[in-house]
Amino acid sequence: MADEEQTSEVRTPAGVLNSSRGRELPDGETSRELLRQMALIRRFEEEAGRQYQRAKAGGFLHLAIGEEATIVGTTSVMAPDDYLIGTYRTHGHAIARGTDPKNVMAELFGREDGTARGRGGSMHIFDGDRRFMGGYGIVGGNLPIAAGLALASDYKGTDDVTVCMFGDGASNTGNFGETMNLAALWSLPIVFLVENNLYGMGTAIERHSAVTDLSHKAEGLGVPGERVDGQDVVAIRECVADHLEIARRDRRPTLVEAFTYRYRGHSAADPEVYRDKHEVEEWQRRDPIEIFARRLIEAGTITEDDLASIREQVEAEVLEAVEFADASPEPPLDSLYDNLYVFEKEHEGWYAVDERTPDPFRGEREREAAEDERVRELHEAGAAYGGQSPRSGGGSGEGPAEETDAPADSAQSEEEGEVDAEQAAESRQQGPGGIG
Amino acid sequence: MAAMRMREALNAALREEMERDESVVLMGEDIAVFEGAFKVTQGLMDQFGERRVRDTPISENTIVGTGVGAAMAGLRPVVELMTVNFSLLAFDQIINHAAAIPYMFNGQVRVPLVIRMPGGGGHQLGPTHSHSFEAMFLQIPGLLVACPSTAADGKGLLKAAIRDDNPVIFVEHETLYGIRGEVPDDPDHIVDFGSAAVRREGGDVTIIGILKMAHEAERAAETLASEHGIEAEVIDPRTLRPLDLDTILESVRKTNRVVIVEEGWPHGGVGANLAALIQEQAFDHLDAPIQRVTGADVPMPYSKRLEQSAIPHPEHVVSAVLETMIGAKPRA
Numbered sequence: 001m002a003d004e005e006q007t008s009e010v011r012t013p014a015g016v017l018n019s020s021r022g023r024e025l026p027d028g029e030t031s032r033e034l035l036r037q038m039a040l041i042r043r044f045e046e047e048a049g050r051q052y053q054r055a056k057a058g059g060f061l062h063l064a065i066g067e068e069a070t071i072v073g074t075t076s077v078m079a080p081d082d083y084l085i086g087t088y089r090t091h092g093h094a095i096a097r098g099t100d101p102k103n104v105m106a107e108l109f110g111r112e113d114g115t116a117r118g119r120g121g122s123m124h125i126f127d128g129d130r131r132f133m134g135g136y137g138i139v140g141g142n143l144p145i146a147a148g149l150a151l152a153s154d155y156k157g158t159d160d161v162t163v164c165m166f167g168d169g170a171s172n173t174g175n176f177g178e179t180m181n182l183a184a185l186w187s188l189p190i191v192f193l194v195e196n197n198l199y200g201m202g203t204a205i206e207r208h209s210a211v212t213d214l215s216h217k218a219e220g221l222g223v224p225g226e227r228v229d230g231q232d233v234v235a236i237r238e239c240v241a242d243h244l245e246i247a248r249r250d251r252r253p254t255l256v257e258a259f260t261y262r263y264r265g266h267s268a269a270d271p272e273v274y275r276d277k278h279e280v281e282e283w284q285r286r287d288p289i290e291i292f293a294r295r296l297i298e299a300g301t302i303t304e305d306d307l308a309s310i311r312e313q314v315e316a317e318v319l320e321a322v323e324f325a326d327a328s329p330e331p332p333l334d335s336l337y338d339n340l341y342v343f344e345k346e347h348e349g350w351y352a353v354d355e356r357t358p359d360p361f362r363g364e365r366e367r368e369a370a371e372d373e374r375v376r377e378l379h380e381a382g383a384a385y386g387g388q389s390p391r392s393g394g395g396s397g398e399g400p401a402e403e404t405d406a407p408a409d410s411a412q413s414e415e416e417g418e419v420d421a422e423q424a425a426e427s428r429q430q431g432p433g434g435i436g
Numbered sequence: 437m438a439a440m441r442m443r444e445a446l447n448a449a450l451r452e453e454m455e456r457d458e459s460v461v462l463m464g465e466d467i468a469v470f471e472g473a474f475k476v477t478q479g480l481m482d483q484f485g486e487r488r489v490r491d492t493p494i495s496e497n498t499i500v501g502t503g504v505g506a507a508m509a510g511l512r513p514v515v516e517l518m519t520v521n522f523s524l525l526a527f528d529q530i531i532n533h534a535a536a537i538p539y540m541f542n543g544q545v546r547v548p549l550v551i552r553m554p555g556g557g558g559h560q561l562g563p564t565h566s567h568s569f570e571a572m573f574l575q576i577p578g579l580l581v582a583c584p585s586t587a588a589d590g591k592g593l594l595k596a597a598i599r600d601d602n603p604v605i606f607v608e609h610e611t612l613y614g615i616r617g618e619v620p621d622d623p624d625h626i627v628d629f630g631s632a633a634v635r636r637e638g639g640d641v642t643i644i645g646i647l648k649m650a651h652e653a654e655r656a657a658e659t660l661a662s663e664h665g666i667e668a669e670v671i672d673p674r675t676l677r678p679l680d681l682d683t684i685l686e687s688v689r690k691t692n693r694v695v696i697v698e699e700g701w702p703h704g705g706v707g708a709n710l711a712a713l714i715q716e717q718a719f720d721h722l723d724a725p726i727q728r729v730t731g732a733d734v735p736m737p738y739s740k741r742l743e744q745s746a747i748p749h750p751e752h753v754v755s756a757v758l759e760t761m762i763g764a765k766p767r768a
């Protein structure tokens with residue numbers, strides 16, 4: 001833990017942060033990798049935003065631009081078998097864990113090669129192979145699950161630690177208090193990491209949390225914490241490494257509060273009426289990628305040319321991911337029921353009462369089989385609306401009666417992409433206009 | 437009469453009731469400064485101040501529970517849950533408390549609470565944001581359940597809900613926020629709970645649809661008339677509890693055929709319930725099995741095509757009607 005004596009003051013736009021973290025740079029190779037990962041996530045997120053404007057990605061899109069140091073600093077000190085679990089803002093978390101950006105982009109496109117074959121979308125990324133145990137759309141829903149992951153590790157006698165990341169807003173959920181108590185009571189190996197970006201959607205932290213120093217929020221429940229500069233990748237790294245060690249060795253949970261900021265709106269459709277532009281600009285002056293790159297150049301770890309080549313490399317990787325996602329096929333309609341149940345043992349009985357797929361479930365032998373042809377045609381007829389209705393967040397403005405009149409939104413070219421962006425903006429005005 | 441969107445009609449209902457009755461207060465996540473995730477509460481904080489329009493932390497069960505307590509002590513809270521999926525976090529306060537308290541305490545106390553929540557699919561929000569839970573709320577004794585499909589009903593039903601002394605689940609459909617319609621200006625325009633709307637008259641088949649599916653039912657009826665010479669009667673129950681079963685049965689006695697359309701899941705759904713009631717009350721009047729058109733029996737997938745394939749469309753309704761009319765398995 002931080003040594004009081006050596007504490008220095010870090011000025012953030014949200015106030016002064018006392019920290020002794022992050023004084024010493026990691027070795028050259030590690031430093032370059034931290035920079036590369038942060039740059040990759042930044043570029044991926046920018047491109048995801050662009051593809052959303054072009055209606056290639058749908059739903060809500062939550063970008064982590066500005067929060068890259070917190071993500072990468074954390075994952076860079078995790079062991080391969082440690083678990084990570086997060087929120088709906090976790091494209092970067094998966095990528096930092098090693099998931100190929102191609103598969104993340106394909107998930108945003110809702111395609112066959114996506115991390116969940118287009119089932120989950122942007123808010124629900126998952127990569128079990130890399131122990132990224134998911135992004136979750138329900139605020140606070142991932143906290144108890146983290147406790148369960150850690151319970152399993154503890155039960156099995158492994159020394160794997162679970163890192164559970166969530167937002168400042170999530171610290172107000174019942175799940176927060178209940179999970180903290182249980183994790184402390186059962187001595188579970190967890191590092192809770194709150195990505196405090198000062199807002200839960202459009203509500204500023206002073207308006208949503210009685211205690212705004214979140215590092216202390218779980219103390220009364222048995223989980224002590226530490227606040228760290230979330231824009232300093234080295235500080236985060238050091239801090240999380242210490243807390244991982246506490247979980248691994250001392251078998252007890254702790255909380256890290258990373259002070260960070262998201263530059264973009266809560267989701268892509270957010271008009272951001274709740275904060276002023278200057279605040280965003282002020283935070284951008286402490287940009288995590290920029291400050292780390294400068295520091296590495298000053299230290300002679302990298303040159304300006306190295307920086308340029310990292311940027312080129314991630315640019316190429318992200319564009320390749322877009323190309324890959326675009327070429328990936330749509331999931332077949334008859335996969336609609338895949339993985340709803342595990343059918344290893346055959347049970348008798350009807351599982352479902354739906355004809356959308358000709359042979360959905362075993363056990364339905366009694367049901368009068370519908371004509372395959374008719375079922376297929378109806379299924380196609382429904383799916384065809386997917387090529388016609390305007391993209392997420394925007395109905396056509398007049399509800400379902402106009403859906404079929406709305407323009408097709410598969411942008412083929414750059415110009416069409418711009419038109420789509422306009423239509424998307426217009427439909428957001430008139431349609432449901434959700435900003436979740 | 438004035439033409440307005442559903443969103444504006446709901447906003448007008450809240451505004452008028454707040455002007456009329458000091459005890460009406462609003463609570464919800466991002467409803468004040470942010471003016472609501474779907475902008476239904478736009479301008480209300482400016483007009484009524486933060487004492488009456490309250491931003492809450494992300495604490496659904498506690499928000500609803502606070503509404504329950506405030507209602508027990510004389511306020512008329514209107515709580516907004518950002519989407520129906522988040523109402524699941526508040527099921528304890530909704531079912532164990534709001535719904536049970538009046539009964540459990542033998543009528544000594546009332547819970548005049550309205551819980552608004554938008555739901556439904558079609559916006560690629562995936563398996564945690566896109567569902568339709570009318571059937572679950574319908575099952576709970578003690579709750580009233582409203583599900584408006586037009587702007588006028590939105591306003592009239594919300595005002596009725598606020599004035600009602602029971603806890604009301606008020607389900608809105610995200611796709612319908614932008615729908616436009618004529619809405620009465622009269623500040624006392626109320627749509628009574630338990631009164632269905634007959635959207636279209638016809639003698640051949642009765643189609644019952646709620647929320648967005650009330651519109652899909654009407655579109656299907658137009659196709660049936662123009663392409664198949666079938667005249668469908670389309671009924672929107674508007675509230676599921678109380679339910680205007682009389683209007684439905686009257687129609688069934690005339691048409692002898694029924695198709696029920698909903699976006700929710702088939703097992704234990706709104707249609708399952710209605711079909712049971714209809715066959716119990718009017719079995720002798722049915723000439724064919726009741727058909728249900730529902731959402732697919734899966735968590736809502738994200739992919740646009742998969743999602744659309746999981747949601748009912750007019751084609752499905754037309755097909756079900758043809759099946760009930762001639763028992764055939766026609767092509768879509």
Ligand SMILES: Cc1ncc(C[n+]2csc(CCOP(=O)(O)OP(=O)(O)O)c2C)c(N)n1
Nearest residue numbers: 137138139167168169170199200201436522
């Ligand atoms: C239980 C629940 N309530 C409400 C929401 C809607 N919602 C999505 S994100 C969000 C704000 C969360 O803020 P925070 O925890 O600070 O995370 P951030 O988005 O800032 O990363 C809200 C209210 C939700 N998804 N789940």
Ligand SMILES: [Mg+2]
Nearest residue numbers: 167168199200
């Ligand atoms: Mg936040």
